[in-house]
Amino acid sequence: MLHENLPILITGGNGNIARLLAKRLLKDGHKITCFDISDPTPESTVDGVDYLKGDICDQPLIEKILKAASPKIVFHLASLLSGSSEADRKRAFQVNAQSTFNLLELALANGNPRIVFPGTGASYGSDIPPDVPEDQPQWPENIYGVTKIFNERLGAYYTMTHGMDFRCLRPPLVLSPYAPPAALTAYASHAYVAAAKGEPFVFPVSPDIGMSTIYIEDLVEGFVQLAYADRGQLSRHAYNLHAFCPSAQEIADSIVKLKPDFQYSFEPDSVVESLLKTAAKVFLDGSARQDWGWNPISDLDDCSKAIFKLME
Numbered sequence: 001m002l003h004e005n006l007p008i009l010i011t012g013g014n015g016n017i018a019r020l021l022a023k024r025l026l027k028d029g030h031k032i033t034c035f036d037i038s039d040p041t042p043e044s045t046v047d048g049v050d051y052l053k054g055d056i057c058d059q060p061l062i063e064k065i066l067k068a069a070s071p072k073i074v075f076h077l078a079s080l081l082s083g084s085s086e087a088d089r090k091r092a093f094q095v096n097a098q099s100t101f102n103l104l105e106l107a108l109a110n111g112n113p114r115i116v117f118p119g120t121g122a123s124y125g126s127d128i129p130p131d132v133p134e135d136q137p138q139w140p141e142n143i144y145g146v147t148k149i150f151n152e153r154l155g156a157y158y159t160m161t162h163g164m165d166f167r168c169l170r171p172p173l174v175l176s177p178y179a180p181p182a183a184l185t186a187y188a189s190h191a192y193v194a195a196a197k198g199e200p201f202v203f204p205v206s207p208d209i210g211m212s213t214i215y216i217e218d219l220v221e222g223f224v225q226l227a228y229a230d231r232g233q234l235s236r237h238a239y240n241l242h243a244f245c246p247s248a249q250e251i252a253d254s255i256v257k258l259k260p261d262f263q264y265s266f267e268p269d270s271v272v273e274s275l276l277k278t279a280a281k282v283f284l285d286g287s288a289r290q291d292w293g294w295n296p297i298s299d300l301d302d303c304s305k306a307i308f309k310l311m312e
């Protein structure tokens with residue numbers, strides 16, 4: 001039974017997604033170790049979690065941690081995101097790709113834990129239909145996406161040939177109060193944060209622009225559902241996720257319903273706008289729904305209520 005009292009390791013354990021994932025897994029009684037290159041902040045600290053600091057590229061340290069913690073599941077979230085990857089491609093290769101190869105090799109030799117990994121919807125590139133099929137060819141246009149596909153394929157290879165149990169999901173845009181300030185596509189998340197603080201917000205896109213989106217607590221639940229699923233339930237190595245596709249105007253309207261004083265305007269930024277124009281509107285996610293019960297909030301107003309509640 002994989003659902004309780006397990007040692008679990010989360011790499012990138014101080015991040016936006018990891019802090020909620022740790023909290024969620026603690027509820028099921030697991031023993032959680034979070035590993036990250038940064039120290040946990042007061043906001044990212046979750047009571048009851050063991051925090052370890054270090055670089056995911058430090059192979060001897062990762063081996064030591066795998067031996068000491070003996071995780072049954074590793075959620076491998078440590079990563080440079082798209083902007084920082086493009087700014088330093090060599091480091092992106094080391095952190096995102098080389099370290100995954102090292103981790104999987106070490107995992108095989110140290111108890112062979114189940115590995116759960118986030119790919120990205122951005123791995124499909126821009127030459128895509130509005131509704132992206134699960135088997136759409138992946139031709140990413142940034143180094144971040146290239147490393148994500150490398151990891152997906154590597155995990156599939158170890159699963160097919162070396163008895164590993166590697167599972168991947170590909171999130172679209174994630175609505176979160178903890179979204180990194182510099183992420184170009186995080187403006188929708190930043191609008192909620194501004195509204196909660198009573199600050200005005202400028203959307204860097206036209207009112208009608210939007211892309212495939214999910215709410216962060218649903219993504220966390222997706223990680224948990226995928227991790228807990230019996231291997232026999234899984235028909236794919238990697239799963240698309242999608243919930244809805246709200247436009248910037250719809251997001252602003254939904255915020256105003258809950259924060260009537262919210263002041264906003266639209267000043268399209270050509271870089272953000274061109275990124276969003278080619279982004280997927282829907283990632284077809286029928287396999288996740290069928291195989292392991294992916295069932296996210298698909299009503300924007302419900303999502304807005306949830307995101308403000310998370311910030312209370």
Ligand SMILES: NC(=O)c1ccc[n+]([C@@H]2O[C@H](COP(=O)([O-])OP(=O)(O)OC[C@H]3O[C@@H](n4cnc5c(N)ncnc54)[C@H](O)[C@@H]3O)[C@@H](O)[C@H]2O)c1
Nearest residue numbers: 012014015016017036037055056077078079118120171174
């Ligand atoms: N948020 C999204 O929209 C989204 C979408 C698709 C995929 N993902 C993936 O989900 C994962 C988590 O994303 P997030 O939004 O929480 O990002 P995040 O930046 O908040 O978290 C990543 C964490 O990795 C840590 N890290 C970076 N380099 C490291 C290193 N060398 N050694 C150890 N730790 C290191 C960072 O300090 C950070 O805490 C990432 O793999 C990301 O690519 C996120």
